[in-house]
Amino acid sequence: QKEVEQNSGPLSVPEGAIASLNCTYSDRVSQSFFWYRQYSGKSPELIMSIYSNGDKEDGRFTAQLNKASQYVSLLIRDSQPSDSATYLCAVGGRYSTLTFGKGTMLLVSP
Amino acid sequence: DAGVIQSPRHEVTEMGQEVTLRCKPISGHDYLFWYRQTMMRGLELLIYFNNNVPIDDSGMPEDRFSAKMPNASFSTLKIQPSEPRDSAVYFCASSKGGFRNQPQHFGDGTRLSIL
Numbered sequence: 001q002k003e004v005e006q007n008s009g010p011l012s013v014p015e016g017a018i019a020s021l022n023c024t025y026s027d028r029v030s031q032s033f034f035w036y037r038q039y040s041g042k043s044p045e046l047i048m049s050i051y052s053n054g055d056k057e058d059g060r061f062t063a064q065l066n067k068a069s070q071y072v073s074l075l076i077r078d079s080q081p082s083d084s085a086t087y088l089c090a091v092g093g094r095y096s097t098l099t100f101g102k103g104t105m106l107l108v109s110p
Numbered sequence: 111d112a113g114v115i116q117s118p119r120h121e122v123t124e125m126g127q128e129v130t131l132r133c134k135p136i137s138g139h140d141y142l143f144w145y146r147q148t149m150m151r152g153l154e155l156l157i158y159f160n161n162n163v164p165i166d167d168s169g170m171p172e173d174r175f176s177a178k179m180p181n182a183s184f185s186t187l188k189i190q191p192s193e194p195r196d197s198a199v200y201f202c203a204s205s206k207g208g209f210r211n212q213p214q215h216f217g218d219g220t221r222l223s224i225l
């Protein structure tokens with residue numbers, strides 16, 4: 001059974017701080033990794049995809065991947081109250097499937 | 111571009127009734143996925159299709175659940191008979207194929223309540 005583990009949180013950070021969200025996965029052969037943001041009552045929205053070891057930056061977001069440690073993280077710089085949401089880590093599997101973690105709730109206080 | 115379109119957005123019905131959820135994937139996407147989301151279990155993959163063909167339905171909880179994809183632009187998820195424990199948010203997602211996993215794009219979901 002492929003597993004994707006995330007701390008459920010909530011992770012509380014003040015406005016302007018860096019939020020660090022972490023995810024570990026069990027399937028060593030996984031090659032594709034995604035972060036989704038889900039606001040309460042809404043659908044998951046893709047933020048970042050990452051396929052290679054290292055960092056990938058997009059605006060205030062940085063995804064980090066370490067396949068040897070089976071670890072993916074998402075950094076949000078200059079956190080804003082509008083970033084308050086649940087962040088889902090997703091790991092690619094066979095036939096374009098994704099296995100999702102249960103998500104980490106982020107709360108950014110003004 | 112139109113995203114994934116699901117209907118209805120909300121459904122409230124009584125136990126034992128048939129429920130049909132509908133999904134229109136993004137044009138050009140050849141994978142379609144049905145998920146169920148609850149607080150306890152998170153996002154669970156129920157079934158997925160590739161080029162309209164069901165590939166894996168091992169996530170379908172019981173025989174009361176069935177799904178079809180008669181063409182590239184339409185899919186249904188049916189629950190018959192429905193039970194209160196089926197209450198959840200049901201999402202449809204679609205993605206392109208490729209040599210590696212492509213991101214999935216989600217519809218707005220159907221919030222289902224079985225009384």
